[in-house]
Amino acid sequence: MNPSPEFIAHYWGKADPNHSDTQTWHPLAYHMLDVAAVAAAWWDVCPALRGRFIAALPKTSENHLRAWVTFFVSLHDLGKADIRFQLKAPDALAAAWRMIAKGTDHEIPPQEISTFDHGHAGIAWAATEYETWLGARDADRAIWSGWDNWLAAVTGHHGDFPKPHFEGLAALEADPALIKHDRDARRTLVTAFASLFLQPAGLSLQDRPPTCSLPARALLAGFCASCDWLGSNTGEFNYRAPGPALADYLCERLDHIKSTRMLTRYGLLAPAQDYAGLPALLGCGEAPRGVQTLIDTLPTAPGLTLIEAPTGSGKTEAALAHAWRLLTAGEADSIVFALPTQATANAMFQRVEAFAAKAYGQANVVLAHGKRDFNAGFQQLVERGQRRTRQGDEEASVQCAAWLASSRKRVFLGQIGVCTVDQVLLSVLPVRHKFVRGFGLNKSVLIVDEVHAYDAYMYGLLGEVLKNQHACGGSAILLSATLSAPLRSKLLAAWESHTASETPDAPYPALWHAMGGAVTPLTVADEHRPPRREVGIECMRLAGAFPDGDLRTRIAEAAKHGALVAIVVNLVDDAQRLARALRELVSDSPEIEVDIFHARYRFADRQDKEAATLKHYGRHALRTTGRILVATQVVEQSLDLDFDWLITQICPVDLLFQRLGRLHRHQREQRPPGFDTPRCTVLTVERDDYGVFELIYGNARVLWRTDVLLNRSDKLVFPEAYRDGIERVYQHDDWDDEPERIACDFNKFSAEQRRREKDAQQLTSMTVSSFRDEDGRITSLTRDGEMSLSVLPLTTAGCLLDGQRIKAIAERDLAEQLNLNIVPCPASWAKRLHDCHKEADGLLAGLWQLVTDEAAPGMWQSSDGQFTYSQDFGLEKRHHEPA
Structure with missing residues (x-):
């Protein structure tokens, strides 16, 4: 049943007295259809979107699922059919229907009007009135159990799931005729939208919607919020006077979205080019090597892929190639690339931009934490959202503008977003609009680089992200050069796949693919395995593991002989102190520069530091004179740096191997005399008390075992060391010669790790949106302490x-x-x-x-x-x- 235009005109949905057109309000029913039209159009043109809903809501035909999704999305603003909301803009209400006067028609306090939450009211009114909509009794609330999660998802306008209870909902001090008018309006809207969306699929209000699981609810919430933002854009959906019947209006809006390519113009959708093979991502004359040779053997179906391969071996290109295959197959429509730090995200951006040009042609590529140009469509949404309407901060276009104005968040609504892992972890934390992040991730291939680089707390959060991705039929690719077996087992378990103990081991490098609960390890053929590489190891025991005068002199002399030298320390204070000492030491040699790079900069300055570091020590550095870089852990992840000599303070073996990945990273015809073979100097403490280093890394046993391992031989042999060394250091059983203090400290450390992981998982179970997305406090939610x-x-x-x-x-x-x-x-x-x-x-x-x-x-x-x-x-x- 389609209500008459006269009835539609009684309720406004959008109102702006300063609107540029003569029509300063928009009928509620029309706006609800604007948003549903966006949902329907997006569904029809995006196979990846349909696939996520089908996976999250199985055992329902695609036709029926489309009907239920669009129907419930259309109900997102049902709570606006309430006199308290309508009185937020009394002039619009008067123009739409008639003047409602206090004292004559109602006695509602102004504060009750200004604080009225139409989202919360929508589900609360539904819980009260749904039996009259269905024409059936629901004594045991069994029917409501089918509606509850669906309505909670679409009415949660502020990034939360409202409860179907609203204190004072029915305690209205208003004329009973007004109350009945609103009640009849809500029933008429619900039945009208059922005829528009359910009836064409052979469904009715008497049919039970599919069971909406918690992951499905989050997916729907993010999708509905995104559709609401677009459907509130007056540049596309202008205010209209009542007139067309609802069915005609819906068809008109659907035609507009399609004919104007609206979703593409706003950077939300772009068709991927056909997969051109991994060689298309490589340099001229390069051929796939190592794990890259396995990519085209993977199934083009949603799953979890773990790639273990040495630094500099092309893991990134392998991951992007598999993501491209999934894009072409319609299993995803975008990529989110997450890295440990802002510096690594920045370094990855140019590589991803080059990939986007090949995979999409024209794509909306967004770097989080970077001052980059808006996509033109994003820009328009932001500009229009600056205008305040009668809804104030509740206005969807205002919320959209606030979201898109921050690059940290708009990475989830483009074709390719490059961000820190923190931005991904926020999708499972009690932060406003987290569901939009989750929706962006679900429809994307999530790539997490350097997945070994986090702590137990962050793994607790990452595990929840992977669970959600798996529940919605999404895909994830995890990359690491130094992945321990226990961590691999934990990540696979989050995907509901076999743990490492149930899965046959595979020689390094390897690729692990989990799909449908089964894990398939793929190994690299002998002819494609990485070449054997020996790294000379020199261990020095020094007070505080800090370079003494003799070592500082050696460093200065090496630079004077043309070497690019890196000293990686674990503390910013040590880096600052050492850089000053070395600058003083080489003050008589102005051609020798001493650079410093760490994490404690304003990000604007850190970007400059990162660019300078890549310029002077990267793959294409001029290398005409020697140079010294003093750095912290910021250089051990994802940066393409190449040093002639590496000095490093003691750290866990997996992170040490990451640092070694920057030593002689590229084949060169010539290195400075004395540095023609890779050599690393490891600085460790004088006794087995690791002091502040133990506070940084938490695990004294791993530091001690790494120390012992390095002192047992004058060299490390790769790639064997990646598996053998890491498994040996991280094995659960005690070593025969392990000091009792080290073993006891490890037991305390393990208990603390379990506590932190549990804390993270409990935090994800909170549904209250305690933090704003841009709140400076949210950093502490994703990082348990450090920085x-x-x-x-x-x-x-x-x-x-x-x-x-x-x-x-x-x-x-x-x-x-x-x-x-x-x-x-x-x-x-x-x-x-x-x-x-x-x-x-x-x-x-x-x-x-x-x-x-x-x-x-x-x-x-x-x-x-x-x-x-x-x-x-x-x-x-x-x-x-x-x-």
């Missing part, structure tokens, strides 16, 4: 260090600008920063505001004198203590 504080250096005049006054920055640019100016710091700094101002709400919430004065050009000092910041050395404590 989890966000410090914002400011001048006494209230400006960022680049001179921008915060209050003068446009609202749409503020989140991005704050991100570029934040310095990550360890949680242990909280006591040092206790005097810094930290706001509880707003865009600055959770940021420690460090007030500074410019002490010298390019250098700022905090007002209390405890900190300095410079573009060269980053944020420094005045007194160097372990961080």
